[in-house]
Amino acid sequence: MINKKINQIKRLISDSLAFFKLKSYSQPENQKVLLINFENPNLYHRFFYLLVKFYQLSGYNIRYPMDFAKFRNLRNKDRYLGLIVREKNFLSINKKNLPENVIEIKDDMFSPDYFSTYFEHNNIDKNAFHVPMSFHPFMYNQGIWDNKIDTDRKRFNSIFCYGNFDAKAYLDIKRTEFTVETRVALLDFFQKKENFGSIHGKEDIVSANASFDKKYVFAIKENYAIKMEDIRELLSYFNFYLCCPGVVMPLCHNVIEAMSVGTIPLIQKEYAEVMYPNLEHKVNAIIFDDLNHLKQILQNEIFTYSEHEISIMKNNVLEYYNEYLTPDSLVRHINKSIAEKKMIYLQAEHRSVNFVR
Known part of the structure; x- marks a missing residue:
């Protein structure tokens, strides 16, 4: 009980010092300003950051x-959302000297009901914009x-996949x-294939030869x-990436x-x-309906594309x-x-996800 009280006091002192430092931070002059008028950013956790x-x-x-009070809530509730006030020189909490044409965001402009368009409106909603998935937050933070x-670079005409395949988390x-097929089911499907391989380090890819094809x-x-800093480099060695779903929804930052x-x-239709x-x-993309369709694609299609066809698809990707996924393009949209x-x-x-249950 005493240790708990001591830790609470330490946290309060740490938060107080950080708040005072943020309060005294003055941003360089800039005509491009985002003004946040949000009461409940915690609703969106990492995605708001x-x-x-x-x-x-x-x-x-x-x-x-x-x-x-809001500062403490943001700083301590969620490790990703907390980056908003933990990241150095990320924001100012002062409202003074705003330029005329600020971009302002408020709670009522946003909705977490992300999937209703798919399930209830035939995937068509001209009066809405879906903020796309993005990299893992630490990629931007770091x-x-x-x-x-x-x-x-010359690529392997192979399918690559990486990540956590823990059955408890991903079922x-x-x-x-x-x-969608779970990532556990997808791993099981591929593990039974003759050309399946599980790597144990970066060198397994960068030192591989043409036998790594197919x-x-x-x-x-x-x-x-x-390592997070190696992910995009290793992905660039392959023509195809198998997209596995996240914990409770198809979307995952890997894609x-x-x-x-x-x-x-290489991605399922849904x-x-x-x-x-x-x-x-x-x-x-190469899109499959289910595991039977995926089996057909693997047998008859995916490794038969010419270099020209691969190049066109790669450039389209x-x-x-x-156009849609970089910070600049997202902000524009x-x-x-x-x-x-x-x-x-x-x-x-x-x-x-709970909106459609």
């Missing part, structure tokens, strides 16, 4: 007036999201309305947890990381259709990424949606 981070990366000063990658999606290459976290280097998504704009078969008074759907993960 990402939304604001996109504006900061696009050259905006961030202003978020708040009192000490400034490694735009590291220079050789997207023109929750079966209790939702989504019908393989199903998995970096399973328990065997090889890829965006793959597309950023032109690696073509997953492709909850990305906006939807991915298209043989244009910027990069074009999609640059969000600002346009604000001007047109469209509803902006922002991910809230479990909360978004």
Whole structure:
């Protein structure tokens, strides 16, 4: 009990000092300002940080007036949302000397009901904008999201996949309305294939030769947890990336990381259709309906494309990424949606899924 009280006092002192420092922070003058007037950013947790981070990366000063209570709530409730006030020189809590043409975001402009368009409106809603999935938050926080990658390197004509395949965590999606194959089922499907391989380090890829072609290459976290700064480089060695769903929804940051280097998504139809704009078969993705269809694609299609066809799809993937998924392009589309008074759907993960249960 005494230790708990001591820790609470230490936290209070730490928060007080951090708040005082933030309160005294004065941003450099800038005509591009995002003014945040949000009462409940916690609803969107990591995705709210990402939304604001996109504006900061696009050259905006961030202003978020708040009192000490809100500051503490943001700082301590969620490790990703907390980056808003923990990241150095990220925002100012002062509202003084605002330029005339600020971009202002408020609670009622956004909704966490991200998937209603898919389930209830035939996937068509012209009066709304869905903020797309993005990289893992730490990629932006650590400034490694735009590291220079050789997207023109000679690639293996193989399928790559990486991540956590823990059955306990990644079977929750079966209790939702989504019908995508779980990542556990996808791993089981590929493990039974003759050309399956599980790697144990970066050198397994960068030192591989042509015999690595026509393989199903998995970096399973328990065997090889890829360093975040290496992810995009390793993805750029492959023509295709197998897109596995997240914990409770199809969307997962891995697909965006793959597309950023032109690696073509191998993706289930439902997953492709909850990305906006939807991915298209043989244009910027290879899309399968179910495991039987995936089996046919593996046997008869995926490794038969010419280098020219691969090059066209790769360039289409990069074009999609640059038009819809970079911070600058996202901010451009969000600002346009604000001007047109469209509803902006922002991910809230479990909360978004609960709307369609």
